[in-house]
Amino acid sequence: MEHSLNPLTEKIIQEIQKQKDHRITFYHFMKMALYEPELGYYTKDRTKIGKTADFYTSSSVGPVFGKTIANTFLEMLPFCTDQRNYNILEMGGGNGRFARDVLTGIKEKNQKIYEKLTYYMIETSPYHQHLQKEYLKEHLEHVKWVNHLDEIPKPFQGVIFSNELVDSFPVHMVQMQDGKLKEIYVTWDDEKREFIEVLDQLSTQELAKYFQEQNITLKEGQIAEVNLDAIQWMETMARFLDKGYMITIDYGYPADELYASHRHNGTLMCYHRHVANENPYQNIGDQDITSHVNFSILMNTGEKLGLKTILFTTQSYFLLNSGILEYLQEIEVSQMGHRDLFHDEALKMNRAIRQLITPGEMGETFKVLVQKKNVPDHKFRFMTGIIEQYGLGW
């Protein structure tokens, strides 16, 4: 008996059959799997982030992530405007927990800035937009949801933030075969009733240019992802930001490390109910598909358009220098009046901080890129203490 296929799988098959060669690029497949209206993983009503879902993000580990970064925003905002108003733009805010923790943190620490603050959110997923409105009830006066950058008053002067946005952009997949760079396409095998991959010529010369410009040659047989949307996004953001900062957090590496020969099969990963797998052709629409970010290309693209890199380091260094450990002490003292590390709240906070900064957990694979435009040099708190500018030899 034939298994029935889910509506998204049916739609992808139809899309494949519409094409002259009966195949689509992996990029096209991933875009449909994640973002097809109402059916894609991110667009449909399904809880994705947190304990009962598919994956954790730093924001879902605990409020300490947002609260620590709120302090950085408080340091940065006065440099961005004439201080009559303040702006933050978050892109891909997921369920809105980060925004809530940031706004709560800013309100607690600096009522004056809070009162003059507009927190813009751009989120592709209607489901996540809905969750954001629920989570942000107590801050509604300060939050504006927009679907496009055009809806935000210009010139934009403020801070642009994203956490795990770029890794969720669809990517092209390429493989080196007989010394030539080829692209991975997806087709449907009606007999086996499964998607299969085929290698053929590149769908766009941008892919060859991407490797040439970065002076990277893949090894024979090596598979790699190319996130062209990330380049376009950085170009757009660099032009959009008139004055201020951009903080981009995600897992990834500089280009030479990302495309090193030991990563023979690339970095594509799927997440379904907290189990990682490498098969994007299963649980279609019910699992996340991600790939590691090439931070070199983000930095280089930004530099060309006036965005200067002021820090590229691990999440661990960034959060430690930003004072994350102070939150543990605040809880101990303010909620219990005395130090009792075995108290539940302290333990929960302790666990969250450990998860965020430990190299084996989120501390090292996650990187933090801070760029600036049209603002004076300033030594922020996150730039003090021990700093390792990751992989840049600085």
Ligand SMILES: C[S@@+](CC[C@H](N)C(=O)[O-])C[C@H]1O[C@@H](n2cnc3c(N)ncnc32)[C@H](O)[C@@H]1O
């Ligand atoms: C992996 S989730 C991260 C969510 C959140 N930042 C967090 O840390 O929990 C990626 C989010 O980015 C959104 N997204 C993807 N592409 C986007 C785009 N071009 N513009 C705005 N949001 C986007 C997705 O819908 C999803 O909510």
